Amino acid sequence: MPAPRVPSAPAAASHNPPPPAAPRKTGASTGQRNVLLPDVEINGKVSFQNDLxxxxxxxxxxxxxxxxxxxxxxxxKAEIHTRSVIVYGKVHGNITVTERVELRKDAELIGDVKAAVLVMEAGAVFVGSSTVGAPASKSAAASPPKKAADKKPAGPGSLAAAS
Structure with a gap:
């Protein structure tokens, strides 16, 4: 089975992750990685601990x-809600993270991004809108705040008064 195609830093170009082991239910170990190889296809909801x-x-x-x-x-093709995302491949869907999104040079993202930090390398393709700055929270992503829109005054130059 071929190893996942994730470019690594130039100094570690020949590093291949160990083959995936049976999933463990403990989230306490640090550095645990889950790997889905190229021949894996999943339809539905994917949830994981640590790194994927x-x-x-x-x-x-x-x-x-x-x-x-x-x-x-x-x-x-998915809605993504995680702590951080690094994209080398293709994503069609929205990404909401609490920390950072990185789009590497050959990445393609068709969708919106909500993140504290957005990093985009030259050559990456991004078609969508971005909200960058304050960390995105899961509750804010599920229901966007409407209070700000409700508090906007309808002045003489507003579209609401032009009907």
């Missing part, structure tokens, strides 16, 4: 408090 590297296909929803890495061969 995806080089296969996912359609549905990805939810975690961990970090997600989308490999070069990955094709994702």
């Amino acid at each position: 590297i995806v080089d296969g296909k996912i359609e549905g929803e990805i939810v975690s408090d961990g970090s997600l890495t989308i490999g070069e061969n990955a094709k994702i």
Whole structure:
């Protein structure tokens, strides 16, 4: 089975992650990685602890408090809600994270981003809107605040008065 295609730093170009082991239910260990290889296809909701590297296909929803890495061969059609995301492959769907989104040079993102930090390398494709700055929370992502829109005064130049 081929290893996931996630570019690494130039100094560690030959590093391949160990083969995936049976999933453990403890979230206490640090550095634990889950890997979905290119021949894996998932339709539905994916949730994980710690880190997940995806080089296969996912359609549905990805939810975690961990970090997600989308490999070069990955094709994702999903709503993503995680702590952070690094994209090398293709994502069609919205990404909401509490920390940072990184779009690497050959990444393709068709969808909206909500993140505290957005990093985009030259060559990455991003079609959508971004909300960057304050950390995105899961509750804010589920129901956008309407109070700000309700408090806007309808002045003489507003569209509401032009009917």
